[in-house]
Structures are given as structure tokens and as C-alpha cells.
Amino acid sequence: MSTLYHVLGAKQFDRAVLDKLFISAREMEHVAKHAGTDRFTSKIMSTLFFEASTRTRFSFESAMHRLGGRVIGTENASQFSSTIKGETLEDTIRIISGYSDLIVLRHTEIGSAKRAAAVSSVPVINAGDGSGEHPTQALLDLYTIQKEFGRIDGLHIAMIGDLTYGRTVHSLSYLLANYQNVHIYFIAPDNVVIPDSVKQYLDDKGIKYQETTDLVEVAKVADVFYQTRIQKERFPSEEEYNKAAGKYIIDRHLLSFMKKEAMILHPLPRAGEIAIEVDQDPRAAYFRQAQNGLYIRMAIIEKCLSGKA
Amino acid sequence: MSTLYHVLGAKQFDRAVLDKLFISAREMEHVAKHAGTDRFTSKIMSTLFFEASTRTRFSFESAMHRLGGRVIGTENASQFSSTIKGETLEDTIRIISGYSDLIVLRHTEIGSAKRAAAVSSVPVINAGDGSGEHPTQALLDLYTIQKEFGRIDGLHIAMIGDLTYGRTVHSLSYLLANYQNVHIYFIAPDNVVIPDSVKQYLDDKGIKYQETTDLVEVAKVADVFYQTRIQKERFPSEEEYNKAAGKYIIDRHLLSFMKKEAMILHPLPRAGEIAIEVDQDPRAAYFRQAQNGLYIRMAIIEKCLSGKA
Amino acid sequence: MSTLYHVLGAKQFDRAVLDKLFISAREMEHVAKHAGTDRFTSKIMSTLFFEASTRTRFSFESAMHRLGGRVIGTENASQFSSTIKGETLEDTIRIISGYSDLIVLRHTEIGSAKRAAAVSSVPVINAGDGSGEHPTQALLDLYTIQKEFGRIDGLHIAMIGDLTYGRTVHSLSYLLANYQNVHIYFIAPDNVVIPDSVKQYLDDKGIKYQETTDLVEVAKVADVFYQTRIQKERFPSEEEYNKAAGKYIIDRHLLSFMKKEAMILHPLPRAGEIAIEVDQDPRAAYFRQAQNGLYIRMAIIEKCLSGKA
Incomplete structure (x- = not known):
């Protein structure tokens, strides 16, 4: 044991x-x-x-x-x-x-x-x-998925935002490698993509993943959206930050593409990357997640x- | 209830x-x-x-x-x-x-x-x-008055110092509006007087109050002195601060005008607005107040x- | 009592x-x-x-x-x-x-x-x-000596480092004055020697002590080494600090001169004045001391x- x-x-x-x-x-x-x-x-x-x-x-x-x-x-x-x-x-x-x-x-x-x-x-x-x-953040993330979906096997999970420095994304990816048929989408600005070390680990474990920049397309198929905060200081200029950050906001518009039973998670705190208007949607699980x-x-x-x- | x-x-x-x-x-x-x-x-x-x-x-x-x-x-x-x-x-x-x-x-x-x-x-x-x-500061202020005087109705209460930004003064004024025949004196430098909103509330509740700058005259009639700290940064110059602050100090001289059974309160911390020499006087209730x-x-x-x- | x-x-x-x-x-x-x-x-x-x-x-x-x-x-x-x-x-x-x-x-x-x-x-x-x-630091220092040696009477105790500003050294010296036949060595850079007030107290109590700068000679005879941190800011230049600090490091070389049953104490935190290599030596008592x-x-x-x- x-x-x-x-x-x-x-x-x-x-x-x-x-x-x-x-x-x-x-x-x-x-x-x-x-x-x-x-x-x-x-x-x-x-x-x-x-x-x-x-x-x-x-x-x-x-x-x-x-x-x-x-x-x-x-x-x-x-x-x-x-x-x-x-x-x-x-x-x-x-x-x-x-x-x-x-x-x-x-x-x-x-x-x-x-x-x-x-x-x-x-x-x-x-x-x-x-x-x-x-790791404990990733455990609570995974527990929230398990608790609300009743399973983790077979889920399509999108991880969005700062995937280079976002340590919760790394830990969650490692945990997901324990499950069957999960599919991960990594969606990040060019300068903060998922590290090779994480991809290597997933490859070794036979976990399917893909990197993309099209959040709307992923919105149509993913079960779980794991949104994270992008830090301004990672970008060479405020202009480039705004351009990158603006592409990956979860708002009412994006909600309209998501599956009815989808789930939105965020390790919190959030800045503007999940609009306040999303809070009332039943798919917004991030406060229940924090409670977990x-x-x-x-x-x-x-x-x-x-x-x- | x-x-x-x-x-x-x-x-x-x-x-x-x-x-x-x-x-x-x-x-x-x-x-x-x-x-x-x-x-x-x-x-x-x-x-x-x-x-x-x-x-x-x-x-x-x-x-x-x-x-x-x-x-x-x-x-x-x-x-x-x-x-x-x-x-x-x-x-x-x-x-x-x-x-x-x-x-x-x-x-x-x-x-x-x-x-x-x-x-x-x-x-x-x-x-x-x-x-x-x-509000909890005002509740302990009022409780101290009630505990030591045995009543609040009919008392004459002087509030001294920064009455604009001193939030405890606002809260205490609102609480006093629940009692009969209280009379409030507001004594403040020109630039930090009691706000109109507080006066309006007292008017609506039928509470008598007056604004004055003569602390000695009030000393002769008030039952309770609620002294507060004046912040230097509210004044345009150190000179004007010193002039204003110096006018409203409770010290041995002022004690000589006060009624024998008067009570001196202060939400604390104090700077120089209550002289150390006052601490030994039985009318100095501010440490008992803090305990309450x-x-x-x-x-x-x-x-x-x-x-x- | x-x-x-x-x-x-x-x-x-x-x-x-x-x-x-x-x-x-x-x-x-x-x-x-x-x-x-x-x-x-x-x-x-x-x-x-x-x-x-x-x-x-x-x-x-x-x-x-x-x-x-x-x-x-x-x-x-x-x-x-x-x-x-x-x-x-x-x-x-x-x-x-x-x-x-x-x-x-x-x-x-x-x-x-x-x-x-x-x-x-x-x-x-x-x-x-x-x-x-x-005082509580000195009490735990003394308790550690008592616990590990079984006695304090008769011990030779070296105090090393910043003896001017090192308050634990002062407190420990005062406590040692309660014991019989203790002998204290004060070893410090010129600008941070033991204060006269402490020496006067020891004189009054009949406690033997000596000031020296030769740590190696003391190493051969002392039972307890009480090492303390020297602060850079006490010295006029980095060069003088390095010269002084370098003279009083407890390392493997100094260990070779020490008695087999000696004990090394330090109020902690340490910077470089006890080398990491000393930690494994049974005479290194400073972590047990902290626990005490x-x-x-x-x-x-x-x-x-x-x-x-």
C-alpha cells in the first residue's frame, strides 16, 4: 500500500x-x-x-x-x-x-x-x-473534477494561460497521467507555453495532448477548462501582454460555445481572465473548487x- | 426581536x-x-x-x-x-x-x-x-459609559479632535441617537469638522448637538469627553497642525474645569492629545474602556x- | 523560595x-x-x-x-x-x-x-x-550544558564572536556566575569585545575569565564553545569584517584541536561562522540546543x- x-x-x-x-x-x-x-x-x-x-x-x-x-x-x-x-x-x-x-x-x-x-x-x-x-492545489483541482463529473477517465481537459510558470498546471498534468483516455489541450501565449519536461512526462505515460491557440475550437469539445492567470511581467511590453491576455478570456461569448455540462476551474486569484458575468453560470466551478x-x-x-x- | x-x-x-x-x-x-x-x-x-x-x-x-x-x-x-x-x-x-x-x-x-x-x-x-x-469600537465606548454612569439618557457628551475622518465618532453618534435627552458637543479644528451626514442623522432623530471650538466652556458642563487623535497629514502645514492640535489637549489644566464625576474616553492609540499626567486621575477611563x-x-x-x- | x-x-x-x-x-x-x-x-x-x-x-x-x-x-x-x-x-x-x-x-x-x-x-x-x-536563550544554553555534561561547575567555556552586541553572551555570563569554578574565555574582534559591565559583574561574583584572540589555544582546553554571529555592519569596511570573521570560524581544522568531549553551541541563526562540515560531528550540539x-x-x-x- x-x-x-x-x-x-x-x-x-x-x-x-x-x-x-x-x-x-x-x-x-x-x-x-x-x-x-x-x-x-x-x-x-x-x-x-x-x-x-x-x-x-x-x-x-x-x-x-x-x-x-x-x-x-x-x-x-x-x-x-x-x-x-x-x-x-x-x-x-x-x-x-x-x-x-x-x-x-x-x-x-x-x-x-x-x-x-x-x-x-x-x-x-x-x-x-x-x-x-x-501538488495540493492540483489534488483539489482533480478532486473537484472527480466530485462533479463522477469520473476523470475519458475527460477532455483544456489548460489555459501561463503554462510555463503556472506550477499548478504542471502538477495537475502529472496527476492526470494516472487516468485512462484523458485528452489535454494546452492553450497559451507563445512566450509561456507548456514546458518540454511536462510533455515528455505525458508522452512517457501515453497521455494524449495537443498545443493550440484556438480557444473557441477547444471550447466546443472540452469538458473541463482550467483557466490560469497570465502575469504582465512575463511580456516584453504592455501592448503584447494585452494582445495575449485578451485572446484567452472566458466570458459570456465563450460560454456560448461550451458544452452544457462543461466545468470551469481556476486556481484563483483571478484578475480579468474570467469575466465576472461567468460567476452566475452553473459551469463556473471555481468557488466550489476553492472550498474543496x-x-x-x-x-x-x-x-x-x-x-x- | x-x-x-x-x-x-x-x-x-x-x-x-x-x-x-x-x-x-x-x-x-x-x-x-x-x-x-x-x-x-x-x-x-x-x-x-x-x-x-x-x-x-x-x-x-x-x-x-x-x-x-x-x-x-x-x-x-x-x-x-x-x-x-x-x-x-x-x-x-x-x-x-x-x-x-x-x-x-x-x-x-x-x-x-x-x-x-x-x-x-x-x-x-x-x-x-x-x-x-x-461599530464595535462605538459599542465598547457606549458600554463603558453605561457601565460607569449606570445610564446614557440625559448625558452631555463632548467629541473632540478629528471629527471628519474619525470613524469611531460617526459610529458613536449614531448609537447615541437611541437615547433620551443626550446632548452632544462637537469640538474640532476647522478642517476636520463633523460631516453633514452625521448632523442630518441626529436632526432626524431629534438629538441635540452643537459645534463649538471652546473646549474649556464645554469642560465645565460635559459628563463624557470623547477625545480622538488628529492626524498631522490632514493639515496644510506643520504650523497649522500644531496650532489646531494644541487647542484640544486634555491635561491637568483642563481637568481643573471638569466636573468631578466626568469621564474621559479615547479609542486609542493616543499621541499627545491626552497628557500622561491625566492617567492617574480617576476620570481617565480610557484603559478601562479598552478592557471593555x-x-x-x-x-x-x-x-x-x-x-x- | x-x-x-x-x-x-x-x-x-x-x-x-x-x-x-x-x-x-x-x-x-x-x-x-x-x-x-x-x-x-x-x-x-x-x-x-x-x-x-x-x-x-x-x-x-x-x-x-x-x-x-x-x-x-x-x-x-x-x-x-x-x-x-x-x-x-x-x-x-x-x-x-x-x-x-x-x-x-x-x-x-x-x-x-x-x-x-x-x-x-x-x-x-x-x-x-x-x-x-x-534571558530565555541563556537559560536554554545553560540547560543544554547541564543536560549534556551533567554539571556546570568547573567547566571552561569559550564565548566567541560579537561580544558587545551579542545579548545572549551577556545573559549567559550572568547565569554562569551562579556556578563554582567556571572559567570563561572571551574571544572577539577588537571592536566588539565583552563590555566592562559584564566583566565587572563577573569580578564581583569571583568568576574567572580572560580575554584572548587565540582561538586555537582555547580550543585545546575549553569544554564548551559558544559561537555567535558577527554582523558585517559593525565593521568599518568589508575587508576588516572578512579579516575578523575569518579568524573565528569553527571548522574541521579547529575541531582537530578540540577535546573529544567538547560541546559546540550557537544561539542560531548561523551564517558562516560554523562550517556545515561540523554538523556531523557529535560535538556539534547547536541543533539539540535549539530543541531544548x-x-x-x-x-x-x-x-x-x-x-x-
Whole structure:
């Protein structure tokens, strides 16, 4: 049986673990909506965020509290911690792992979660390492698809936006490689396309995908639209940014091409890439998706603290 | 029977609700000084502060802990959250309300609490919205008057300082409109006088008030002095600021004119507008007032989480 | 019997109190490693850090949670609190002490903890006041020596690095004055030597010490090496800093001169003054030392909240 200890990247999850995790997340939804549990009342989770993310931090901290646990945290470790005095991440983790039972790490550098796990005396959960991965986001994305469609096998999934630096896209692609007959569409401006390393992984796993720039054509066939934010600073000029960003907006016009039972996801926060007018459409699943983040993180924390899947 | 769900502004409180709230605050004082309660042990309060206020945040968080509850918070949401990535307040609230049972919001813009309440799935408490309102501060101000004088009807109340941007003054004025025969004195430098909208509200409610610049004359007749801080940046020059600020200081000299049973309040923090020498005078009630903030916020949180008044 | 209420400086501790505290810390290690305790479930500790220190804050907050207690905190009080509006430390403490049962204060100014204690209605623990003292760090340092050597009497202890501004060195020196036949070596660059006030105190207590610049000679005879960080900004030029810093590095070469049963301590964070290669040596005790911080702080908090030693 597969086990969870550290949660570092999406590639560590196989289908058996995912199935169990999703069953647990459903149970956690019940726990969260009722009295909670005091199961982990003596456990402490550290949230060590070297990069700000109120939403992700709140989601983890709420999950820990719903499980009865305790939280110590920092909102902006890079500015406040001894990092500015020249301390290595390894030294920080060695010490913090002595003060808590679980570490949730958000860091600016690729590979930082792995480095942390190498020296930590407690489980480490990667809550985003630079443009690397963000596995718990991908797990909640996938869980939302599973929960609302009842299946993942056979779905056509469009990933839109910044596919180079968008770490959630990378993690979600790796997770999808566990399923049968999925078909991925990568839709991105020229300068932020999906990396070769992701494509290579999908090739190795036999997953079908295609790169395209025609969102309207994809809108007619896709089941899931995974929209992401494009950052202005990736583009040489504001003009080029506007041109690129304008092409990939999900709005009422695009909705008219989509299948009736389609689903629109977004890791959030959104800027203008999903129009407000879409919120009222039943296909807009991104707020339900954010809510699922609570349940999936409860399930993940539970497994990390139990030391088993 | 009036009920509390969101706490957005002082105008929503009528006398029946205030009477009950003050009774509850007295009970909460007993709870806080003894073993606390585990009534809300499975509830989570989010403190979402887009503007820093350690005191107000600590007061709310201490109140929630004394009630047995849990807290997730951010000290500086504007800098850290996805706001800097262009997210609307509405999106932030939609998601945070899924992670908690109650939101305490401090924001820089007037009307933000109302906007938050419109999309939140849980109660929202306005902990200050720009130069708009700060209803829980006004409730603790009024509670302090009630507790120490035994009544509010018939009192003469002086409000001093920045009456334009001082949101606690606005909220307190609205609350006082629920009482009989109160008389308000507004004492402010020319450029930060009480807004017409507040005066109009008092007129509509039949509350007597007058604007004056003679603090010594008012000192002789007022029962309550509500002193507030004047901000240097509201004035065209340091010279004009010093001139204005110097006129409205409460010090030993002014104390000599005040009635023996008068009461000096201040929402704090103070700069120089109440001299340190005043602290030892029994009429200086501002530290007791701050302490009452804990009890009134326990009462408010209790009512919000119970969904009833 | 000596008692603990405020913890302001190392000089307040006599040997009887230290002995009891160390016994309590051993018990706390057991509590922390097992289910924790719910002894202080209704108590609130405020961590008021006017200067950032994620490690120290986490250590205190973890300790409070392991004791079953609750925490409200601020990471950067100087930037966020009403301090920027001109509030005095005394006013801040008066109010925060009404919201909590214990205050842990880190501040930039010498004497701030004492000023806080003078107005606080609850115990104050000094978690570092400028270049003044950091008594709980010194207590954990001493506890580590006691725990690993089984004694403190008769030991030869080298203190290395910035001895002028290194407040932990001051506090540890004061604590060592309680023991018999200890011998201290102070090894520092010319511009950051041990202050006369510390030497005077040791003279008064009859403690032997010597100042030297020859780390290799000391390496041959010392039992404990207390290494500290030298700050670049204390030196007139980068060149002089490099020259000074280079002389006092603990590395494999220096290890070769040290006694087999010696112990290397560091309050952490370290920059380059202890080489990474030293970490694997059994004499490297600094990570165990950091871990002991949790147990000693649990013991200190327990005594402060119990109001007795």
C-alpha cells in the first residue's frame, strides 16, 4: 500500500492513493460541516510561507483547526525570519521541525520542498516551490473534477494561460497521467507555453495532448477548462501582454460555445481572465473548487499526521 | 426581536439590541475572568486586516479564544494577499467565508464591509472601513459609559479632535441617537469638522448637538469627553497642525474645569492629545474602556455565531 | 523560595531557581513528546515582536501550545501596531495585558522589557531587548550544558564572536556566575569585545575569565564553545569584517584541536561562522540546543502562569 509522509510533488501519487484520498476528502467534508474533530488536538502544524499567499495559508490552517489541531505560522518568512541574517533553508527546517509535527512550506525556489524534506524530522507539505509544483492545489483541482463529473477517465481537459510558470498546471498534468483516455489541450501565449519536461512526462505515460491557440475550437469539445492567470511581467511590453491576455478570456461569448455540462476551474486569484458575468453560470466551478481545498487538505494533513495512506 | 448577523454599522442597533448586548457583555466579563468557556471550540474566526491594527485585532482574537474558539488571521492583507494580484474583495470574501465561521474585516475603503457581507456565506463584522464606521469600537465606548454612569439618557457628551475622518465618532453618534435627552458637543479644528451626514442623522432623530471650538466652556458642563487623535497629514502645514492640535489637549489644566464625576474616553492609540499626567486621575477611563472592548466583542461574537440577539 | 513572575534578565536567577527550572524542563520534554497537556487550555499568551524573529517566536508559541494554551501574536509590531501612530510602549502593554495572561516581548531598545513589566497586569517575558539581554536563550544554553555534561561547575567555556552586541553572551555570563569554578574565555574582534559591565559583574561574583584572540589555544582546553554571529555592519569596511570573521570560524581544522568531549553551541541563526562540515560531528550540539529551547520555555511559561517557582 502506498503511503503519504512528505507531499512534495504530484508525481508521487498513484491512482490507488488518489482514490483513497478522495474518499477521505468526502468524509472530511462531513467532519468540517459538523462539529469538527478533536483527533489532533495535541498536534502543531507550522505554516512557513516565504512567499505570501493568504488564501493557501488560510486553507491549510482552517483544515488543521477543523481537525482539532494547532497552528504556528509566519506570513512572510523571507522578510521576517533569520533568512535575512543568512540562514540556510536547511537550518531553518531543522529547527522548526523540532517545534511542530508538520510543516507546510511555500518557498520561492524550485526544489525547496525536497531540500526541506531531506533534513526535516516531521512531514513536509509543498505548498508551492517557485515555478516548480503545487501538488495540493492540483489534488483539489482533480478532486473537484472527480466530485462533479463522477469520473476523470475519458475527460477532455483544456489548460489555459501561463503554462510555463503556472506550477499548478504542471502538477495537475502529472496527476492526470494516472487516468485512462484523458485528452489535454494546452492553450497559451507563445512566450509561456507548456514546458518540454511536462510533455515528455505525458508522452512517457501515453497521455494524449495537443498545443493550440484556438480557444473557441477547444471550447466546443472540452469538458473541463482550467483557466490560469497570465502575469504582465512575463511580456516584453504592455501592448503584447494585452494582445495575449485578451485572446484567452472566458466570458459570456465563450460560454456560448461550451458544452452544457462543461466545468470551469481556476486556481484563483483571478484578475480579468474570467469575466465576472461567468460567476452566475452553473459551469463556473471555481468557488466550489476553492472550498474543496479545505476538504482535500484535511485529508492530506490527516494522512501525513497518521503516517499512512 | 432584533437579531445580529452581520455587524456593519452603528445604525443597525436599536435600544433593545443594545440593552441585551450590554447585559451579555457583563456576563462575558465574568466568563473572561474565570475559566473561559469551550462553547465555540469548533468554530473558526478569520481576522482579515487590510490595514494594520494590532490592538483591535488582538481584542477580537482574545475574545474568540476566551469563547473557546479558533482564529486564523492576517496582519496585513493588502500587502500579502492576492489583492496585489488584482483580486477583488468579493472574491477574497467568497473564499475565506468557506474556510471560517465568522469574518472580522478591517479595510481601507468606505462600504467594504457591506460589500463583503453581500457575498459572504458567514457573518461579517466591520472592524473599520476607511473613514466610514467602526461599530464595535462605538459599542465598547457606549458600554463603558453605561457601565460607569449606570445610564446614557440625559448625558452631555463632548467629541473632540478629528471629527471628519474619525470613524469611531460617526459610529458613536449614531448609537447615541437611541437615547433620551443626550446632548452632544462637537469640538474640532476647522478642517476636520463633523460631516453633514452625521448632523442630518441626529436632526432626524431629534438629538441635540452643537459645534463649538471652546473646549474649556464645554469642560465645565460635559459628563463624557470623547477625545480622538488628529492626524498631522490632514493639515496644510506643520504650523497649522500644531496650532489646531494644541487647542484640544486634555491635561491637568483642563481637568481643573471638569466636573468631578466626568469621564474621559479615547479609542486609542493616543499621541499627545491626552497628557500622561491625566492617567492617574480617576476620570481617565480610557484603559478601562479598552478592557471593555474584550467583553463587548465576546458578546458580539457570541451573538453572530449564535445567529440571534 | 524564589519565585518567577516577570522574566526580565539573567541576573534574577539564582542557583536554586535554576535547579528547579532544569528539573521542570526535563519533565516538559516528556510532556512535549507525548500527548501534551491541557493544563493551560484557557490561558492566552501574547507574542509581541517589535523585531522579527521567527525562530524565537515559534519556540515560545510551540511551548504554549504544548502546554495546551492559546496564542495571539504579531510578527512585526513596530511596523503594524499603533506604534507608528505615536503610541508609547507603556500604553501598548497596558492594553495588551488586558487581553492576555502572559506577554512575550521582543523589542529593539535596552530596558524595554523592564518598562513593560512596570505597567503590565500580567507576567512579561523578555525575548530580547536590543543589545541588552535575552534571558530565555541563556537559560536554554545553560540547560543544554547541564543536560549534556551533567554539571556546570568547573567547566571552561569559550564565548566567541560579537561580544558587545551579542545579548545572549551577556545573559549567559550572568547565569554562569551562579556556578563554582567556571572559567570563561572571551574571544572577539577588537571592536566588539565583552563590555566592562559584564566583566565587572563577573569580578564581583569571583568568576574567572580572560580575554584572548587565540582561538586555537582555547580550543585545546575549553569544554564548551559558544559561537555567535558577527554582523558585517559593525565593521568599518568589508575587508576588516572578512579579516575578523575569518579568524573565528569553527571548522574541521579547529575541531582537530578540540577535546573529544567538547560541546559546540550557537544561539542560531548561523551564517558562516560554523562550517556545515561540523554538523556531523557529535560535538556539534547547536541543533539539540535549539530543541531544548522548547522545553525550557515550556518550563518558564508554566512557572510564570503558575506564579511560583
